[in-house]
Amino acid sequence: MGGRITPIDTAYFKGERSGGFSVIGTAVQRSDARGHVTGRTVFFEDLTPPGLTHVKIHRSTRHHARIDRVDVSGALQVPGVLRVITHRDVPNNWYVVLRLIGVGPDDEPVLAEDRVLYRGEPIVAVVAETEEAAREGAARVVVDYTDLPAVLDVEEALAEGAPIIKQAGTNHFVYEGHPCRRIRFGDVERGFAQADRIIEGRYSSSPIEHAPTEPTGCLVVPQGDGRLRIHSNTQAAFFTLDNTALILGVPPTSLRVVGGTVGGGFGGKVDVIVEPLACLAALLTGRPAKYVYSRAEEMQVSSTRAAERIHIKDGVMRDGRIVARQVTLYVDAGAYSRHSPYGTTKAAAHMPGPYTIPNVHVDCYCVYTNRTPSSAMRGFGVTIGDFALESQMDHVARELGLDPLRLRLTNAYRDGDMKAHRKIASGTALVEVIQSAAALVGHELPPEYLAMSSAERAEG
């Protein structure tokens, strides 16, 4: 076959690579490629069961407000509207997707009750014969609000006197009694005291959208035996099944999730958002129901990548050794937890980067604000951290007047090193990827750096 395939440099780790495979390591053509490029792959929206109904949502227009009154009478007058669904119709309205693995508390309503915490929060679902009728019905719902003070910034949310927006009583997730996920390794203050220089940096990011080609959605078809068949583009079929069953208060055996083919997910299809309402619509009307985000909803109300703010303080020696690193990291979870407490822990474990630093102090805060909930996205908890860490490494190299690759090699973690979260490093290869990339661009490294190895640390 033709095409450009990235070569493998087999000179590295020679003794560790066994061979003799017949199909492993070969460029087998992707089994779904032909279907994708010829339009024959079946996605959930290619199914059009008879009697299909459509679900659209009336959403909050406020960042943070009390709901004084919800009037759905206008929606019910729209021809083709079959049902409106409010929080009263949802058997177990409060949930958190990670409760299956013991992360709590339930902090998000499927449909808002007496308060909204972000613009775009769902309040009423409208089920109709056509998408147009559902959209028109949703637009005719009237909600009266009393605005409440909104918190739109992570550090303001943690400041003393900030309005508390969460029922749990704090604007941050509580990790076993602590306001943040902590890493404590060595003695960071002693490290700073012995350092030649202290070099600091602050880094931040905007929320971004997953932008999958196929928007998030599902189609629910009631079966003759009373079960619901959920055709979904979820990234996690059983996650969807179990959470939907818990929200609906039905046995999981009454639901079946069929999926497996997804037009891009990047983490945006891990939250369980569309399936419970589509199932409810199907149960209440006895007809198939489809709930799929419009492109605008995908961009405006689906979970974002969390905006982060990261402060790094390094204690460094003139020769480039980093002897202390303190990281304070704020994840903007937005209004609800979704997967953010988990991602924040992943961020903590990733610090201080792939470097062996004897004194490390990390505080990672999962902070609630009145912004769109963030959740999993490709590189969850790590991508923005890597931006900050590797910008900081360049900053340190510039400040010290050192070659940026040699600085990294000097500090690179290797097999047997203890990482800051007290896991012994193994199978490391930071040294080698740096050596290889340097060779690709003709960046000359002195012999002692070319002789370095992840598998062993030269004496002295």
Next chain:
Amino acid sequence: MTLRRGRGYAAVNYPTGMNLGGDPSQALVHATTMGGFVVTLSSVDLGQGLRTVVAQCAAETLGVPIENVIVDTADTDTGPHCMGTFASRGTHRVGNAVVMAAREAREVLLQVAADELEVDAEDLETDGTGFVRLKGAAEKKIHVSEVALAAHFRQGRTISGRGIFLKEPSTPVPETGEMDPDSCQAHACTVAEVEVDDETGVIEVLRLYNTYEVGRALNPAIATQQVEGGAWMGLSHALFESTEPYYPHSREHGPVDFVQYLMPGPADLPEQTSMLLERPADNGPFGAKGIGEMTANAPIPAIANAVYDAVGVRLTSMPFTPEKVLRGLDELRAGRAG
């Protein structure tokens, strides 16, 4: 106006999987009447090629041609539990479960074949072309389809296997953060070459060089697609994407379509030169580590660092818009003047 060039570096590691909740994946394998092998999962293929890679894992382990393998994904009525497709876990965890299930199925396959050939099962091997044969005696062999027919219609045995990959859940120690949250680490180093227009603030990424250490590239074409597609996403993240600028103060102005939500088009794509290294993970299927997520990461700081190299502006806030570059240049000039 001056176009100024710079080069920037970034090196990263990335965890394969996350097991603070255990995060298991399961697989079932069974033979059809004539020796097709069905791998049953509830795992999801997001378009990254999971089905293809697990078919390779099954075919390699069973020792049959890949054409004999069917992968059935994501039906909760038939597929065993899978935590889901995320955290760079698909190839590693689902692959491990498939290898385990295929090993069990292969054992039965060899036992059935042994009974048909009247030899000991431990003297048999699969040859990857569809035959089971006696080691050292190439002429003594039986086709897998014959073995499957014999299992179904004569011997009454199911050629099947079960697999699960579960790493014991790790609960972080709250005081110290001690934890074991992942299965292994993959590695990358990216070098970015950029050109910055110091009048408009526009950054153009000219070239990206990537070296990835992936444990084992089970399918180098799919690995290539990850490396190059991920670099595109990283570049997009670095220079283009944001659900702001006006949000949260005026949500109405947030992007609602791909005209407003900008991402790089063909003209924005840099040349890419990449290299793979392999240091097999002892707990990975054939040594594979997960690289699905990490490929977007290193390009971002590499581009930021290249901009610094080009014009001396330290970009600390993503995305790196022309406005941020120009403000940085203004500050530099003001600093020099002051």
